[in-house]
Amino acid sequence: MADQPKHDESHKEAEEDAGPSKMDRFRTLLKQAARYAMLGLAPLIAIIALIVAVMAFSASRSSQAQLNAALGKLDAANAALNSSKTELANMKAELSSLKAEIVQHKAQQEEARKSQEALDEKIVQGVSRMQAKLKISPTLEDQLKPNASAPAAALPTSSAKTTATAAAAAPDAPKKPSPQVQAIKEAIQQFNKK
Numbered sequence: 001m002a003d004q005p006k007h008d009e010s011h012k013e014a015e016e017d018a019g020p021s022k023m024d025r026f027r028t029l030l031k032q033a034a035r036y037a038m039l040g041l042a043p044l045i046a047i048i049a050l051i052v053a054v055m056a057f058s059a060s061r062s063s064q065a066q067l068n069a070a071l072g073k074l075d076a077a078n079a080a081l082n083s084s085k086t087e088l089a090n091m092k093a094e095l096s097s098l099k100a101e102i103v104q105h106k107a108q109q110e111e112a113r114k115s116q117e118a119l120d121e122k123i124v125q126g127v128s129r130m131q132a133k134l135k136i137s138p139t140l141e142d143q144l145k146p147n148a149s150a151p152a153a154a155l156p157t158s159s160a161k162t163t164a165t166a167a168a169a170a171p172d173a174p175k176k177p178s179p180q181v182q183a184i185k186e187a188i189q190q191f192n193k194k
Contacts, residue, residue, distance in 0.1 A: 122191075123188070123191060124140050124141050124144060125141065126187055126188075126190070126191045127139075127140045127141075127184055127187045127188065127191075128140050128141035128142075129187075130183055130184075130186065130187035130190075131180075131183060131184075131187075134179075134183050136179075136180050136183060140184070
């Protein structure tokens with residue numbers, strides 16, 4: 001039996017030698033499988049990346065068409081905006097020229113009004129001189145003064161009433177203008193001749 005323990009020991013050593021060699025073979029086999037898997041995984045990843053790139057490119061092509069359509073709309077809106085700006089600038093220029101014309105027209109009207117007032121003043125002065133020469137009181141100038149405007153307004157209406165009553169009383173009688181009206185008419189005629 002002494003041989004048996006030797007045999008057992010040698011058998012155990014042989015098994016131990018065989019055991020690590022199986023493990024080593026299994027390890028190398030796993031290493032090779034992993035290496036091949038890694039070598040096969042790289043092309044697979046490359047193919048997947050290529051598919052994703054193709055999809056992105058086709059999506060960008062369709063979005064490029066949408067982008068071109070949007071840019072076309074934007075250009076049309078920009079052109080409309082520019083034409084509106086031009087039209088607005090033209091309207092502003094036209095408005096400023098109209099304002100200048102209005103200011104000029106108002107100045108001309110003011111000048112015409114002042115010249116008419118001066119002419120009226122000359123007529124009133126001429127008529128008043130004639131009335132003073134004829135000793136007619138109150139003169140036209142006195143009647144047109146602001147503080148005498150109320151009695152002056154009452155005076156012509158009362159004379160108009162008396163004239164109207166006289167005309168109604170004597171319809172067949174020839175109408176003669178009053179000396180005051182006749183003097184004013186003469187003064188106006190003389191002034192117009194000058």
